[in-house]
Amino acid sequence: MSTPSRGERAFIALNRFGLGAHLGDESPDNPKGWLLGQFQAYEPKPAAMSDLPSSADIFTTYREDSADIRDLPEAERRQARQELRQRGQKLYEAEVEARMRAALASQTPFVERLVHFWANHFAISGDEPLVTALAGSFEREAIRPHVLGRFEDMLLAVETHPAMLLYLNQDRSIGPNSVRARRAAEQDASRKPGINENLAREILELHTLGVRTGYSQQDVTQFAFAMTGWTIAGQGGNDETGAGTFAFKPQFHEPGPRTILGKTYDQQGMDQAEAVLRDVARSEATASHLATKLARHFVADSPPSSLVQRLQSAFVKSQGDLPTVYRALVDAPEAWEEEASKFKTPWEWSVSALRALDASPEMTATAAQMARQLGQPVWRPQSPAGYDDIAASWAAPDALIRRVEVAQRLARKADPTLDARAAAGALIGPALSKTTATEIARAESPATAVALLLVSPEFQRR
Amino acid sequence: MMDRRNFLRGAALGAGALMISPRMVFAHVETDRRFVFVIQRGAADGLDTVIPYGDPALAGLRGSLAIDPADMHKLDGMFALHPSLERLAGFYKQKQSLFVQAVASPYRERSHFDGQNVLESGGSSPYQLRDGWLNRLSTLLPKTRDEAIALAPTIPLALRGAAPVNSYAPSNLPEAPDDLLTRVSALYDADPELHTLWNRAMENRGLAEAVGARQDSATVGKTAAMFLGRENGPRIAMIETAGWDTHDAQKQRLTNQLRGLDQLIGALRDGLGDVWSNTTVLVATEFGRTAAVNGTDGTDHGTASAAMLAGGAIDGGRVIADWPGLSSRQLYENRDLAPTLDLDALIAVVAAESLGLDPEKTMRTLFPGRPFNRKLTGLASA
Numbered sequence: 100m101s102t103p104s105r106g107e108r109a110f111i112a113l114n115r116f117g118l119g120a121h122l123g124d125e126s127p128d129n130p131k132g133w134l135l136g137q138f139q140a141y142e143p144k145p146a147a148m149s150d151l152p153s154s155a156d157i158f159t160t161y162r163e164d165s166a167d168i169r170d171l172p173e174a175e176r177r178q179a180r181q182e183l184r185q186r187g188q189k190l191y192e193a194e195v196e197a198r199m200r201a202a203l204a205s206q207t208p209f210v211e212r213l214v215h216f217w218a219n220h221f222a223i224s225g226d227e228p229l230v231t232a233l234a235g236s237f238e239r240e241a242i243r244p245h246v247l248g249r250f251e252d253m254l255l256a257v258e259t260h261p262a263m264l265l266y267l268n269q270d271r272s273i274g275p276n277s278v279r280a281r282r283a284a285e286q287d288a289s290r291k292p293g294i295n296e297n298l299a300r301e302i303l304e305l306h307t308l309g310v311r312t313g314y315s316q317q318d319v320t321q322f323a324f325a326m327t328g329w330t331i332a333g334q335g336g337n338d339e340t341g342a343g344t345f346a347f348k349p350q351f352h353e354p355g356p357r358t359i360l361g362k363t364y365d366q367q368g369m370d371q372a373e374a375v376l377r378d379v380a381r382s383e384a385t386a387s388h389l390a391t392k393l394a395r396h397f398v399a400d401s402p403p404s405s406l407v408q409r410l411q412s413a414f415v416k417s418q419g420d421l422p423t424v425y426r427a428l429v430d431a432p433e434a435w436e437e438e439a440s441k442f443k444t445p446w447e448w449s450v451s452a453l454r455a456l457d458a459s460p461e462m463t464a465t466a467a468q469m470a471r472q473l474g475q476p477v478w479r480p481q482s483p484a485g486y487d488d489i490a491a492s493w494a495a496p497d498a499l500i501r502r503v504e505v506a507q508r509l510a511r512k513a514d515p516t517l518d519a520r521a522a523a524g525a526l527i528g529p530a531l532s533k534t535t536a537t538e539i540a541r542a543e544s545p546a547t548a549v550a551l552l553l554v555s556p557e558f559q560r561r
Numbered sequence: 562m563m564d565r566r567n568f569l570r571g572a573a574l575g576a577g578a579l580m581i582s583p584r585m586v587f588a589h590v591e592t593d594r595r596f597v598f599v600i601q602r603g604a605a606d607g608l609d610t611v612i613p614y615g616d617p618a619l620a621g622l623r624g625s626l627a628i629d630p631a632d633m634h635k636l637d638g639m640f641a642l643h644p645s646l647e648r649l650a651g652f653y654k655q656k657q658s659l660f661v662q663a664v665a666s667p668y669r670e671r672s673h674f675d676g677q678n679v680l681e682s683g684g685s686s687p688y689q690l691r692d693g694w695l696n697r698l699s700t701l702l703p704k705t706r707d708e709a710i711a712l713a714p715t716i717p718l719a720l721r722g723a724a725p726v727n728s729y730a731p732s733n734l735p736e737a738p739d740d741l742l743t744r745v746s747a748l749y750d751a752d753p754e755l756h757t758l759w760n761r762a763m764e765n766r767g768l769a770e771a772v773g774a775r776q777d778s779a780t781v782g783k784t785a786a787m788f789l790g791r792e793n794g795p796r797i798a799m800i801e802t803a804g805w806d807t808h809d810a811q812k813q814r815l816t817n818q819l820r821g822l823d824q825l826i827g828a829l830r831d832g833l834g835d836v837w838s839n840t841t842v843l844v845a846t847e848f849g850r851t852a853a854v855n856g857t858d859g860t861d862h863g864t865a866s867a868a869m870l871a872g873g874a875i876d877g878g879r880v881i882a883d884w885p886g887l888s889s890r891q892l893y894e895n896r897d898l899a900p901t902l903d904l905d906a907l908i909a910v911v912a913a914e915s916l917g918l919d920p921e922k923t924m925r926t927l928f929p930g931r932p933f934n935r936k937l938t939g940l941a942s943a
Binding site: 494500507520534535541542545548 | 654672742745750752758760804806
């Protein structure tokens with residue numbers, strides 16, 4: 100194993116762990132200390148996000164607007180519905196821009212990267228209007244406050260957030276023997292409300308244990324029964340208390356004890372599923388699943404098992420204390436390998452490019468559009484598994500061309516006095532190859548040189 | 562706004578060859594005269610543009626780049642235009658174009674950035690001046706409107722400065738130009754992963770191109786004419802062209818580049834109609850290229866190059882050159898065409914004469930501290 104110099108370690112800290120160097124920033128003298136010090140300085144509510152509405156406000160406004168639309172003459176409804184969708188889309192774009200601006204301004208880019216990591220781990224996908232509108236609030240409310248906490252607290256926040264409950268259809272999952280189901284049957288015997296397993300399954304498969312880790316369909320179903328009652332207040336109307344926030348509705352809940360992964364849960368009400376969540380959050384399988392994903396994110400598409408082992412053991416010993424796991428990562432020699440083997444995702448690439456150029460508000464205003472053009476629309480992976488974290492998904496011919504096109508556009512908007520030759524030294528530093536330095540120096544215009552810097556092999560990887 | 566955007570988008574697509582970004586910058590000044598500066602970014606090869614076919618050393622130096630004299634447009638017994646420059650050759654016959662050889666700015670190193678900085682700022686060395694000579698030129702003219710127009714996301718250095726300059730920036734920028742793509746290829750050459758992907762991407766692009774989606778230089782010229790032709794429109798314009806850095810495959814690339822440039826100026830002339838008689842177009846580059854062909858059928862960064870003047874205001878039909886020769890002892894640093902004419906003085910004189918200004922005062926304003934060349938006179942008639 101090679102031992103990187105301090106300059107190389109600073110470069111790794113800034114790029115592999117952080118979100119890319121800021122032009123003009125000092126490179127950290129003590130890379131490890133710089134990373135760990137961010138745990139104290141992290142801001143869960145950055146200034147860029149201060150004006151954005153809460154999920155409860157978004158949810159209730161949307162429901163009110165929808166109700167108003169139903170009262171409109173039929174001829175006007177279509178137009179009104181379209182306008183409502185557009186308002187949701189506008190909010191989504193503002194959320195993406197705020198996310199980008201926070202990423203650009205962040206003094207704690209390692210923690211910010213972890214926010215993006217966890218938001219993708221607990222992916223929701225804005226494929227229908229209300230989830231689109233709620234996507235940003237999900238990350239702000241469920242991920243950001245818990246990124247430096249315990250995994251199980253983040254898990255709880257995620258599984259009780261309206262965006263997740265809606266996206267994976269938990270909000271309308273009703274126990275077949277619940278009060279609500281019995282009443283419904285009394286009124287109309289043909290109506291048989293029932294469970295929706297979607298969220299329960301994805302919690303086990305994606306959020307915690309991981310696929311093929313020994314749970315059965317029976318476990319999924321039992322867990323789904325336990326989850327019944329986890330829903331959103333105000334589904335029937337906004338006059339309900341706490342409309343737009345999580346509610347446990349006992350009348351939806353399937354009564355009785357549940358046996359999941361060999362353990363019996365005989366709690367009443369909400370406590371039952373919460374106990375299941377806390378158990379799976381602390382299990383070995385979850386530790387292994389998360390350790391693998393973290394190692395893959397930070398180090399290599401196929402991470403060394405020694406590193407996964409370290410992270411897993413830190414997770415288990417600390418009962419899922421995330422800063423302990425992050426510290427193990429920063430302490431691991433495998434994480435400081437000189438060779439940058441991670442190909443940046445479009446999001447990572449655009450964040451690092453905009454940081455490198457010290458982007459103007461004009462450049463961040465189109466963050467959502469840029470992400471879409473680059474093939475990774477924010478919060479829209481169209482799958483609860485989130486976006487892939489391996490090069491094969493992103494290093495593609497068309498994707499490269501798109502990066503070159505976007506790089507060219509950014510370079511033209513960049514400060515025209517920016518000298519890419521000097522910037523290459525500062526931003527790529529010790530990793531700068533002779534070829535890249537030469538091609539940048541030979542570029543026929545300053546803008547071309549900046550574009551070349553942004554698409555150089557060194558800048559495409561971290 | 563919509564019309565303009567659509568129009569400009571049209572400029573970015575269509576069929577043509579020259580890699581001209583539709584970047585034009587205009588300044589408003591009160592005069593009937595029009596002055597257009599076309600910059601060739603990337604160091605255009607003057608020896609392949611205004612070809613010294615009468616110099617006995619040329620054929621030996623150029624090797625695989627050699628052009629059959631029968632295909633050239635002869636200007637006189639010594640110089641000929643590249644075969645692609647049909648319209649410019651036509652203007653020459655009408656005494657509306659003039660060519661200058663072995664000309665250079667005061668810059669003597671070989672960096673594009675620094676060379677363009679000197680060319681555009683008008684300083685004697687890179688970063689000595691912060692504003693551009695074209696901006697200072699517009700301050701010399703009487704003004705009725707303090708508004709100026711650009712067609713670019715940023716204002717090029719030559720037009721930056723105290724005089725206000727606006728810009729038209731097409732919202733939808735064209736796809737990456739071939740030059741950038743070529744450079745990216747070089748960038749990825751040593752990277753096995755990216756190299757393979759990039760090659761495939763280029764193949765795909767080639768297929769798409771067969772269907773037709775390239776920048777159309779004639780449209781750029783037409784667009785410029787549309788702005789400049791208006792009675793109350795801008796009087797000074799700058800057009801940026803790129804793709805001149807022909808380190809390889811120069812023969813084909815320059816054939817395309819020069820054809821595009823020729824089409825641009827031809828379309829500008831056609832679009833301007835009667836206004837052409839009041840118009841001066843100056844084409845210049847930051848420096849020239851090596852006299853000899855390199856190992857990849859191209860040329861590397863050099864020193865002196867050629868400049869071109871066209872327009873109804875030009876006293877044309879001649880070549881201005883204090884020809885230094887091409888034998889090895891005549892070459893600058895044993896490799897480049899030696900500079901014998903100062904580009905700064907040429908610019909000052911042609912700008913002053915075209916716009917009816919005092920040449921010496923123009924020289925002092927545009928290129929402070931640089932020597933005026935009294936021998937250069939009568940290039941244009943105001």
